[in-house]
Amino acid sequence: MANKHVKEMEALKEHLGKHQLKVTRQRELILSAFLRQEHITAEAMYHQLAKSDPHLGLATIYRTLNLFCDAGLAQARHFGTQTQYDNISHKGHHDHLICTDCGKIVEFENCDIERLQEEVATRNGFTIKTHRLELYGLCSRCRH
Amino acid sequence: MANKHVKEMEALKEHLGKHQLKVTRQRELILSAFLRQEHITAEAMYHQLAKSDPHLGLATIYRTLNLFCDAGLAQARHFGTQTQYDNISHKGHHDHLICTDCGKIVEFENCDIERLQEEVATRNGFTIKTHRLELYGLCSRCRH
DNA sequence: ATTGAAATTGATAAGCTCTCTCAAAATGAT
DNA sequence: ATCATTTTGAGAGAGCTTATCAATTTCAAT
Incomplete structure (x- = not known):
């Protein structure tokens, strides 16, 4: 649990280094929470992290998730009125099968x-x- | 020009009939303008129609374009911060090639x-x- | 043609998601 | 430890879309 996602953490730090950005407690925290998800909204992550970190601001979540997109760790996807941030760190890219009734999302890849x-x-x-x-x-x- | 889009107009009226909705001047006007486009935003249509019909409300445009989606004549697509309403009346469906630099959009279909x-x-x-x-x-x- | 219940419209307020602002705090090179 | 630079948190603000509601329009039944 502790040393999970080391590779992604390194990737983030590399991106930060290249762009004169700083490693912060919040960025590490949000990345580690994000990597546990397949996809999540900023709002959902805000509520999830509020339990352990009540003062983490929603703006910071948005900023950081967008940062992950720049760093190539996440990909934004507009679904309904919200933006889903997809975790693309393990699979290069994945597509979605979405149930319009219950909202279930199945990911898939197809080379053809x-x-x-x-x-x-x-x-x-x-x-x-x-x-x-x-x-x-x-x-x-x-x-x- | 006058009797263009008769089929689509019929399709709309059929949908309206089935759902206890009424045929209005605005719905006919917006449909005929919409069918001239490949895809358009509510805002763009608002400005376009304002020239000939200054009192047509933006809310009506939104309501009507969403109605077209229900009726199977249009399809909403979130692009950037806005919603594009695609005309799917002639082609069953079309996909998009989008240039991230100049915003150019090319439509295509591929059966395979x-x-x-x-x-x-x-x-x-x-x-x-x-x-x-x-x-x-x-x-x-x-x-x- | 008239009537009247039901649906629609236009204008604007409200809502929702997301970004901006800025003072205070944290980072990290020196 | 110092200090320029970046980041954060909180709330204000922006942008797009929907809700509200009185006035108007539609249309089925006279």
Whole structure:
């Protein structure tokens, strides 16, 4: 538990170093909490961390999650009215199957789809940096 | 020009009828303006229509565009801080190639990708209703 | 054509998410 | 330990979207 996520912590510190940013208690705390999630909203993280750290500000959470995006550890995704911050530190990238009824989210990766995306992009003169694929529907439990 | 979009107008009226909603001047006006676009924001439509109809309220535009989504004529897509309403009346659905530099948007369709999506969904017990695929990168002009 | 219940509109207030502001605190190179 | 620089927390503010509500419009039934 203690020495989990060492690699990601190093990645963050490298990013901080390169940009004249500082290592702070809050950044380490938020990163370690973030890495335990697949994806989370700033608000949810705020409430989660409030239990152990009541004075951690919501603005700091937002700032820090956006920092993680810059550092390549997270990826922002607009879902409904809120922004979900996806943990992309272990898997390079993942797409989502989202149940429109119960909100369940299943992550997946598919190389064939990614390859076809590259084809489409090339055909249109684009160079892809990232992508977002979300499939909306009903999960097995909600379909009946 | 006058009798364009008759099919879509019928589709809207069918939806209205089924839900005890009424046919209004505003709904017809907004639909006919909307169908001339590939995609548009509520704000942009507000300004566009203000020229010919200065008293059309922004709330009405939002309400109506959301109505079009319910009716299956439009599809909302969050891009940046705003919501883009995509015209999906002619093509069943379209995906987007988005240039992160100049904001250029290219629409495309790819049956092979759609087929693979179905596969992924089935494998996970999902039944897809809609999907969203956005490829972010640089267009040929911005790449150099 | 008139009536009247129900839905819609326009204007604005309110809500929600997210960012900005700034004084106080923390960091880290010296 | 010092001190310039960055960060934080708290709340104000901004931007987009929805809720409110009196006035108006629609439309089914006269």
